[in-house]
Amino acid sequence: MELSIGKEEIFSGRVLKLEKHTVTLQDGSTASREVVRHSGAVAIVAVSGSKLLLVKQFRFPVQKSMLEIPAGKLDAGESPEECARRELLEETGYIPKDLRKLATIETSPGFSDEIIHIYFSEVERFQDPSPDVGEFVEPVLIDTKEAIEMITDGQITDSKTISGILLAFLGKESDCDD
C-alpha cells in the first residue's frame, strides 16, 4: 500500500494529465511517484470471416506506422460498449454483431492509470470509415493466422493488440499434431 500525502498537478492536456505525488511506503519511508492520468480506452478484436480487421496508423511518440486493433479513448459519460461501436465505425466503417468482453488491461501500471477494455466481435461492413479530423487510419484485413505470425515475428508490437489477439485465439491456433 502506498498512500499519497502530497500531490502536485504538473500538466493537464487534451489526452493526459501529469501529477507528482509524495507517498508513504509500507516501511514508513516516503518516496515520489510520477503519474500519468488517462481517461481510459476501448479496443476491439474484430473478426470478419477468417480475417482480422486491423488499422494502420502513424504513432508520433514512437515515430513509426503501427498495425493495431481498432481502438480509441472513452469520451466523457460514454460506456465502453458505446465507445467500442463508435470507434469501430469511425475507424473502419464496420459494425459489431456480438460484442463480447475479453479483458480489461493496464498498459503501464508503473507510471500510468490507463486501462483498456478489450472486446471481441464478429463484424460486418456498414459504411465508409469516418475518422476524426486529423486522424489518418487505414483499415486492413489480415488472415488471423498471419496476424498471429506477425506477433511472433515482431511485426505487430502494440501491447493491447498482442494481448487482445492472443486472448481471443488462445488455444485455437496450435498444432495438435505435435
Place this chain on the structure above:
Amino acid sequence: MELSIGKEEIFSGRVLKLEKHTVTLQDGSTASREVVRHSGAVAIVAVSGSKLLLVKQFRFPVQKSMLEIPAGKLDAGESPEECARRELLEETGYIPKDLRKLATIETSPGFSDEIIHIYFSEVERFQDPSPDVGEFVEPVLIDTKEAIEMITDGQITDSKTISGILLAFLGKESDCDD
C-alpha cells in the same frame, strides 16, 4: 507521417519526461501531441519447472496490488540482457539459465515511447531477493496453467505480463480434444 515543428519540454522527472509537440499531418494541417518519454524496460517470463515466477507489488497509479512478470527500467548504458539478469536477481533472487528474446512491445504508443523487451528463461534460485530501497516486491511461484487462467478470468491484467505469458505458451496450453 507526422513531423514535429515545435517542442515544449514540460517536465523532466525521475521516471519520465513530458513533451508537447506541434506536428504537421499528412494533409498539411497541424495538431498537438502530448508525449511521455520513458527510458524503456525489460521483463522476463521466468519458468521454474512447471511454475511461473511472478512478482506481486502495489502499483500507485492504479491503487492496487498486481501480479506481473519480473521487470524493471533500463539503467543508462545497460543492455536489455544485463537489465533482465539484474532485475530478476534483485526482485526474486533467481538467475536465468538461457535468456531468449520473446518480443519487444510498445505499451501505449498513442502517448508514450515506452518499449519493453520481453525475455523467456528457465530460472533457478541463487540467493534471497535484494530489491531496491523503497521497492516492496514479493516473488510468487504459480502453476503455468493457473497463470493462464488468471489472465482469462481477469486476475492478471498487466499488458506486458499478458503479452509475455501468452507469447511464451502460444499453442502449448490448448485442449486438443476439442
